[in-house]
Amino acid sequence: MPKLFNDDIAKQIETILEQLDKPVTLMLFTKSGSCPTCAETRQMLEEISALSQKINIVLKDLEQDSDLAKQYAITLSPSFVMLDAEGTYRGVKFNGIPAGHEINSFISALLEMSGLMPKFHPSVLKRIQKIDKPVNIKVFVTLSCPHCPGAVQSAHRLAMLNEHIDGEMIEAQTFNALSNQYKVSGVPKIVINDAHELVGNQPIEAFLDAIESL
Amino acid sequence: MFELNLNTVDRPTAFDTDTLWDLLVVGGGPAGLNAALYARRKGLQVAVIAKDFGGQLHNTTDVDNVIGHTLVSGKALADKFLEHVRTLEVPMLHDAMVHALTRQRDGFMIELADGRTLHSKTVLIATGSRPRKLNIEGEVTYANKGVSYCTTCDAPFFKGKHVLVAGGGNSAAEAVIDLSHYARHITVVHRSQWRADQVLLDKLATLRNLTVHLETALLAVHGKDVMTGATVLDKATHTTRQLTADGLFIEIGTLPISEWVKDLVHRNERGEVVVDENQATSIPGLYAAGDVTNQPFKQIIIATAEGAKAALAITQYLNHKTKENPHAQTI
Ligand SMILES: Cc1cc2nc3c(=O)[nH]c(=O)nc-3n(C[C@H](O)[C@H](O)[C@H](O)COP(=O)(O)OP(=O)(O)OC[C@H]3O[C@@H](n4cnc5c(N)ncnc54)[C@H](O)[C@@H]3O)c2cc1C
Numbered sequence A: 001m002p003k004l005f006n007d008d009i010a011k012q013i014e015t016i017l018e019q020l021d022k023p024v025t026l027m028l029f030t031k032s033g034s035c036p037t038c039a040e041t042r043q044m045l046e047e048i049s050a051l052s053q054k055i056n057i058v059l060k061d062l063e064q065d066s067d068l069a070k071q072y073a074i075t076l077s078p079s080f081v082m083l084d085a086e087g088t089y090r091g092v093k094f095n096g097i098p099a100g101h102e103i104n105s106f107i108s109a110l111l112e113m114s115g116l117m118p119k120f121h122p123s124v125l126k127r128i129q130k131i132d133k134p135v136n137i138k139v140f141v142t143l144s145c146p147h148c149p150g151a152v153q154s155a156h157r158l159a160m161l162n163e164h165i166d167g168e169m170i171e172a173q174t175f176n177a178l179s180n181q182y183k184v185s186g187v188p189k190i191v192i193n194d195a196h197e198l199v200g201n202q203p204i205e206a207f208l209d210a211i212e213s214l
Numbered sequence B: 001m002f003e004l005n006l007n008t009v010d011r012p013t014a015f016d017t018d019t020l021w022d023l024l025v026v027g028g029g030p031a032g033l034n035a036a037l038y039a040r041r042k043g044l045q046v047a048v049i050a051k052d053f054g055g056q057l058h059n060t061t062d063v064d065n066v067i068g069h070t071l072v073s074g075k076a077l078a079d080k081f082l083e084h085v086r087t088l089e090v091p092m093l094h095d096a097m098v099h100a101l102t103r104q105r106d107g108f109m110i111e112l113a114d115g116r117t118l119h120s121k122t123v124l125i126a127t128g129s130r131p132r133k134l135n136i137e138g139e140v141t142y143a144n145k146g147v148s149y150c151t152t153c154d155a156p157f158f159k160g161k162h163v164l165v166a167g168g169g170n171s172a173a174e175a176v177i178d179l180s181h182y183a184r185h186i187t188v189v190h191r192s193q194w195r196a197d198q199v200l201l202d203k204l205a206t207l208r209n210l211t212v213h214l215e216t217a218l219l220a221v222h223g224k225d226v227m228t229g230a231t232v233l234d235k236a237t238h239t240t241r242q243l244t245a246d247g248l249f250i251e252i253g254t255l256p257i258s259e260w261v262k263d264l265v266h267r268n269e270r271g272e273v274v275v276d277e278n279q280a281t282s283i284p285g286l287y288a289a290g291d292v293t294n295q296p297f298k299q300i301i302i303a304t305a306e307g308a309k310a311a312l313a314i315t316q317y318l319n320h321k322t323k324e325n326p327h328a329q330t331i
Helices: A007-017 A038-049 A066-071 A103-113 A122-130 A148-161 A176-181 A204-212 B030-041 B055-059 B074-087 B151-158 B170-179 B198-205 B300-324
Strands: A024-030 A055-061 A079-083 A089-095 A135-141 A165-171 A189-192 A196-199 B020-028 B046-053 B098-104 B107-112 B117-125 B129-131 B162-166 B185-189 B210-213 B216-223 B227-234 B239-244 B247-250 B254-256 B286-288
Touching: A007 A038, A007 A103, A024 A038, A038 A055, A079 A103, A089 A103, A089 A148, A103 A148, A122 A148, A122 A204, A135 A148, A148 A165, A148 A204, A189 A204, A196 A204, B020 B030, B020 B107, B020 B300, B030 B046, B030 B055, B030 B074, B030 B300, B046 B055, B046 B074, B055 B074, B117 B300, B151 B170, B151 B247, B162 B170, B170 B185, B170 B198, B185 B216, B227 B247, B286 B300
Parallel strands: A024 A055, A089 A165, A135 A165, B020 B046, B020 B117, B117 B286, B162 B185, B162 B247, B185 B210
Antiparallel strands: A024 A079, A079 A089, A135 A189, A189 A196, B098 B107, B107 B117, B129 B254, B216 B227, B227 B239
């Protein structure tokens, strides 16, 4: 297959990835047989990991490694989780290929998982740390949506900052049936604990308002 | 296939919060970036603070009215602007939300959402605009359940469906063209006459799956779980009727992002910051440029021009000030 990243983009990404602090592992689950975008996602992760020594990839099969998939609550393929330097899962998951605009939430998560978390207002941090019940944040996206990466980024930041929270990007067109089930007709669509919905890219405070009201 | 946006992925760089800047530009769209370019070349100590760099260019698929570029993507243009400003080593603080602006003895204090404060002798308001809402019944209820403000984001969900487009300007016409690749049928509903460029109208004339209702107002959006239709008013006959539709794309222009300065500057009834021919606001040392101002034509080339004008006027303002008071103390 020809390369997904052209030389220009590869070089730009390589420069950005020079900032990576600690190593990060990407564990990708694919499936043999019919699996739209599995091959592309695998190739994309392989090309990314070739651009930095600090990115490792581990390839798994949704069926053969079902125990592991269960551990990370993975039901879709392709789907991958991002693990920190200790191999800990901190709630950062991508369902579907993070191409198009989603390359931005992906690279941002890599940097943040490696230890480069941005500064938050102390009052916001306090609210994040206070959350003590399990929270799942689904962010449905399309790859042509310029403000979706911001929503994915917020969900993943919350996940990294609090062990009770996990955040997942869901590429709506690959997972058409799931999107229909959640009646997605506009993105980003943010669904918290399968109950609460937020419309559009919202500031992190709006996520917190919704989580606190659960 | 990859829309790398350097400002989302770049980490915040060290940014000096102790400096008293000559000019702090708030906003990283065409207006703010061009102002920074001009100000830096004039030798001002200038920095840019923005939530993201590129502004609305990131929502724009194709731009073909910036002279010198026959057809360019909004994103490519944003990258070029940013690269150009970067060559002049203008400090840029991104992912930074400005919360408040206050006047101080030496100029202004800017407060960021993360609690940091910055100080500057002058400030340029270049926070642009966001999509305007119709403010009709059902619009909020069915937002993301049929009602959308972003064609590039949501068009794929309307494959084989009937969608309405509200608006009659360039962005409405472009939305129709984008949607025509997915939707079974598109109906434009607009309260007055077309304002879109003739080249776009010519393109619309070639579409077979388009119906246009001009002089027609949208009154309400209906549905159950999701949107199923809308009520419209034919202004000529004063009759209302129901249209069945799965979606409504609202492209009726934009609203200025000016709430953060509402207590400080004079704004008009639309919330736009009122400026004079030098882009000066009602407060000395405070300027505005781009979509946020009361200048009626919201376009890239005009926003950039306003940014340039503001930077030149600010340079003059600062020169006059030092002449008047050469021993002025800085903080
Ligand atoms: C879909 C669409 C298509 C368009 N197509 C064209 C076209 O083909 N040709 C054309 O000429 N024009 C087009 N336009 C209009 C053009 O994009 C705008 O006129 C132009 O972007 C205005 O530039 P600006 O710098 O004033 O504001 P914006 O581009 O809106 O930038 C505002 C900046 O301010 C930042 N900001 C806002 N609030 C804050 C805050 N509180 N703190 C920190 N930062 C903040 C934002 O992050 C952003 O960086 C289009 C617009 C849209 C929406």
